[in-house]
Amino acid sequence: MSTAIKETQKIIDEVLEAYPEKTRKARAKHLAPNDPTGECSTCRVKSNVKSRPGVMTVRGCAYAGAKGVVWGPVKDQITISHGPIGCGQYSWWARRNYYNGRTGIDTFGAMHITTDFQERDIVYGGDKGLAAALDELREVFPLARGIGILSECPVGLIGDDIEAVAKKKSEEFGIPIVPVRCEGFRGVSQSLGHHIANDTIRDFVLGTGELAESTPYDVSLIGDYNIGGDAWASRKMLEEMGLRVVAQWTGDASVNELGIAHKSKLNLIHCYRSMNYICRHMEEKYGIPWVEFNFFGPTKIYQSLRKIASYFDDRIKENAEKLIEKYKPKMDAVIEYYRPRLEGKKVMLYVGGLRPRHTIGAYEDLGMEVVASGYEFGHDDDYRRTYPEMKEGAVIMDDATLYELEEFTRRLRPDVVGSGIKEKYSYHKMGVPFRQMHSWDYSGPYHGFDGFPVFARDMDMTVNSPTWSLIRRKR
Amino acid sequence: MKTIKIKDHNELFQEVEYVDQFARKREFENPWPEEKVEEVAEWTKTEEYKEKNFARKYIKINPAKACQPLGAIFCSSGFEGTMPFVQGAQGCVAYFRSHLNRHFKEPMAAISTSMTEDAAVFGGLNNMLEGLNNAYTLYSPKMLAVCTTCMAEVIGDDLNAFIRQARSKELIPADLPVPFAHTPSFVGSHITGYDNMMKGILSAITEGKKGEPNGKINIIPGFDTYTGNYRELKRLLGMMGVDFTLLADVSDTFDSPNTGEYKLYPGGTPLEEAADSVNALATIALQKYSTVKTMSYIKTEWSQQALVLPPMGVKNTDRFFDEISRITGKPVPQEIEDERGRAVDAMIDSHPYVHGKRFALVGDPDLLLGLISFLLEMGGIPVHIICTNGDKKFAAEAEELLGSSPFGQEATVYTGKDMWHLRSLLFTDPVDLLIGNSYAKFLWRDTGTPLVRIGFPIFDRHHLHRYPVIGYQGVINMVNWIVNTVLDEMDRKTMDTTSFDVIR
Secondary structure (H helix, E strand, C coil): CCHHHHHHHHHHHHHHCCCCHHHHHHHHCCEEECCCCCCCCCCCCCCCCCCCCCCCECCCCHHHHHHHHHHCCCCCEEEEEECCCHHHHHCCCCCCECCCCCECCCECCCCCEECCCCHHHHHHCCHHHHHHHHHHHHHHCCCCCEEEEEECHHHHHCCCCHHHHHHHHHHHHCCCEEEECCCCCCCCCHHHHHHHHHHHHHHHCCCCCCCCCCCCCEEEEEEECCECCHHHHHHHHHHHCCCEEEEEEECCCCHHHHHHHHHCCEEEECCHHHHHHHHHHHHHHHCCCEEECCCCCHHHHHHHHHHHHCCCCHHHHHHHHHHHHHHHHHHHHHHHHHHHHHCCCEEEEEECCCHHHHCHHHHHHCCCEEEEEEECCCCHHHHHHHHHHCCCCCEEEECCEHHHHHHHHHHHCCCEEEECHHHHHHHHHHCCCEEECCCHHHCCCCCHHHHHHHHHHHHHHHHCCHHHHHCCCCC | CCCCCCCCHHHHCCCHHHHHHHHHHHHHCCCCCHHHHHHHHHHCCCHHHHHHHHCCCCCEECCCCCCHHHHHHHHHCCECCEEEEEECCHHHHHHHHHHHHHHHCCCCCCEECCCCHHHHHHCCHHHHHHHHHHHHHHHCCCEEEEEECHHHHHHCCCHHHHHHHHHHCCCCCCCCCCCECCCCCCCCCHHHHHHHHHHHHHHHHCCCCCCCCCCCEEEECCCCCCHHHHHHHHHHHHHHCCCEEECCCCCCCCCCCCCCCCCCCCCCECHHHHHHHHHCCEEEECCCCCCHHHHHHHHHHCCCEEEECCCCCHHHHHHHHHHHHHHHCCCCCHHHHHHHHHHHHHHHHHHHHHCCCEEEEECCHHHHHHHHHHHHHHCCEEEEEEECCCCHHHHHHHHHHHHCCHHHCCCEEEECCCHHHHHHHHHHCCCCEEEECHHHHHHHHHHCCCEEECCCCCCCCCCHHHCCCCHHHHHHHHHHHHHHHHHHHHHHHHCCCCCCCCCC
């Protein structure tokens, strides 16, 4: 075991000391020093298991994964938060999944629509009310192309049959009505919600549409939720390469795009965690290959463009090279300007989905080093993809708690931390520069050639804000 | 080096290459023809649509309310060293924390017991026991205040028995206060949760504390998300020399100084003082509908004077000070009288821009009552009043208040309705101004009604919670926001006319 790994393990052990014994043992399996080679057998974190009660996990629930992440962005369907009032209220237009359309007329993304369960629904069941709610929605939103019924905790506990209601009403209305069993108590995090949502897209929408014409260059952009316009920035590059993006899942997606993706020749997946399931399915059922890519930062973008192009003919390969040639000077200029301001700065990441590994290259393009990274709801396959991206001895965290994040920050002294809204303001109080890496802190896009300059600007403004120096610490 | 220009989403997607991209993408979207979309958009503005919209009984669209545990943890976090502890599924707590973070731009700690499928089958006892032990060991609270998510309520977890077991197994100290409240999200709203938790905490920590009267008064602000209100109360009662206990004081929790150190428990009502609240002269709630059960408990169990005195608007604030003065025997000092004079002066100076203006209001019951009262004093005309979490009693009280003024005659109070109902109303019976939370900005966009942001949550404007809306200073703040919104709008509308005045 190398010195770097030993030293990091020592830090981890110190941090773990505060826990009661049982929890300490459990948490020890989720924290490890990084070994990029894979030789160190103890440097593997355990993941995708239940959070310990009472430790202040950052994780959310299956509903958050299904409604908030996968289904919520589908713009021309009505997404019902089925159950009590809160879940839909707290997730209302919080993820900034941008879309084009007239909200409340032909698109419904920025809306909070709920059956608002009352005690009588718990006692007598909510199915009758749900059927009536669907009728009412049909009246007030006649242009909806579909309806999703996203279950909250009580629905599964009281034994409602939302599938039957959905089936009946779907036949009556002639649009897909999708029952999604994403009750928050299912699984251990958002992750199961992604899976359940993928399965329901598969069962209720995928394969229901047709393309008027096909080309050899038809691709689907999968696992991009268009946060701050990310998918649009990605699509721009793919189109410039000569590819035809027939479906965008699910940022700015229409129900139709969910229905026709099986006609694409290649699935391009950005957020592997939340949508690998549907890619595997399309591979098995329709023989569509899929490729993971990374559109954060020029280094990874160039690699990814070439990787994607390798699935196509020379024309596309040449286009990819032309595209890189066209944008490289712009990317170099961004790096030339920002790198001196950010060189050598240490980054700590604790996020979800793809970002704990996918953004590392973008930081490195700016001369920054990621010294710790972790996933809220990653699985083993995510971690296996992460280890080689990070330096030896970096801290890997799975399902970190507020306490752990604070302690690692104290010990690793990162210059900037990227995590979520729940972490943001405690870092501000600590005087540690911070960016939200879920919502891009209301900025973006961060993907693609148009996104990287925004990313660089935002990291610079955060790390180099003069406001941090005004903090007067108690001696 | 000169700054380089970076375009983010605000500008990028207006560029022609993106506009073209969006047009190309429509090929795959199966969009409705533009004329059809336009036709439906116009139809949603009609009386006919309004009738369909108001016929809704089973679905809420853009409702203005949250669920009980949010109010409960907000309440808990206002007590010294207190960790809000939520028995149930973990996503709820992630949501509550995010919601409060986004409003206050402040950290907020709360614990979940992370119940999953096995707890749904076997009950949440093990989660509660391990959760209490972990939370106590890791975060060293002086009090753990327990509430529930709907999951724990549906499966019927027995909080009292669970907490007793945790003590007998020595997972938490025997003397650690662990008050609890059942806060099902399918009953009431966040204001009900606040009430239940407040009653839970007060009844637990005052147990056996009844003794000599302490001569103080208790103030319960209710579900009040203006940290400025708490500081304003402390300032005003301090000026009067009144000895008081704020139950619960969230001002430092949600507006703490930056000292380069993150404090898990940055303030809150000292537990000893809170325990002594049972011995006060009187308890005054500043909100009625978020303190119903608590006030009834105090009246019957503590045998105290228990009054509701909401200090929003001039007359309400007058009554607040008169009553405080009566109860404590302390006169209202000249400085406060001077503040009153300044507030009234501000209202008089600005009245030409507010008088006769028609308003739509959306928010929590108590906030709405305060706003109505203030607007009537200004000569404003409340027209549409939407209270998603209001009950019949609220409607009756609001209607009585409106009926008492010639300016209140045009108003209709809608309880249980949502912001999609309000959208119809704003089209069929337009008003000059809208007051509501950040989500009302969608109404501003659709109907063009200028929006004054007062309420909760306010996510898209910074720092408003630091400015009081209570007391005479609160009057000045409200006059400021309202009149200057009117004037901004007037400038926008007269840009191309001769009425673009520089002096208003």
